[in-house]
Amino acid sequence: MIKMSEEKFREKLTATEERFLNYIIDNDIKNINPIIRPDGVIFSGISGFEISENETIEELLFSLTDKGYFFEQEFDRSIFCPSCGSIHVYSKLN
Numbered sequence: 001m002i003k004m005s006e007e008k009f010r011e012k013l014t015a016t017e018e019r020f021l022n023y024i025i026d027n028d029i030k031n032i033n034p035i036i037r038p039d040g041v042i043f044s045g046i047s048g049f050e051i052s053e054n055e056t057i058e059e060l061l062f063s064l065t066d067k068g069y070f071f072e073q074e075f076d077r078s079i080f081c082p083s084c085g086s087i088h089v090y091s092k093l094n
Helices: 015-026 056-067
Strands: 003-004 034-037 040-044 070-072
Touching: 034 070, 040 056, 056 070
Parallel strands: none
Antiparallel strands: 003 070, 034 040
């Protein structure tokens, strides 16, 4: 889960980051929770935000977290394939 941080902000925002923060404010989004699906991870409340092809929503969220706009909390765990990134991974206990 990612929530807004109370810290002071110092680093300059990119145009996409600024547009994303405005989207969050305009849509009154308080929490962004990951939803793990067979086709990957999506985030609640922000599916309507359009992002360019050379960026990912995960990169945007991590960047804003690094800049102090959000803080990160562990929500759930999943295993991703190191080769293809799929969450269709089966583990075996020896």
